[in-house]
Amino acid sequence: xxxxxxxxxxxxxxxxxxxxxxxxxxxxxxxxxxxxxxxxxxxxxxxxxxxxxxxxxxxxxxxxxxxxxxxxxxxxxxxxxxxx
Numbered sequence: 001x002x003x004x005x006x007x008x009x010x011x012x013x014x015x016x017x018x019x020x021x022x023x024x025x026x027x028x029x030x031x032x033x034x035x036x037x038x039x040x041x042x043x044x045x046x047x048x049x050x051x052x053x054x055x056x057x058x059x060x061x062x063x064x065x066x067x068x069x070x071x072x073x074x075x076x077x078x079x080x081x082x083x084x
Contacts, residue, residue: 005044005062009036010072025058 011021014032021036023029023043031039047054 003063005059007040007062009040011036025062027053027056 007023007025009021009023011019013019018032019034019036020032021030021039023036023040026040026043026047029039029043043057047057
């Protein structure tokens, strides 16, 4: 049975414009480039053949869809660094 899973992906863009993505629910699932879907699929393919890796994945939010994303923002804080 094929099922659509929804994983939370953290995406940032580096100084060269390259996208860097990671999936907190899947240990070691990181990628960079134009697409992060490929990295997730590769990690899930590994999980099919590696039971220990499969057990490390947090499937809860991906399967039931009940996790709630609140948001990410930059928070400017004034702080005087020592020796600067």
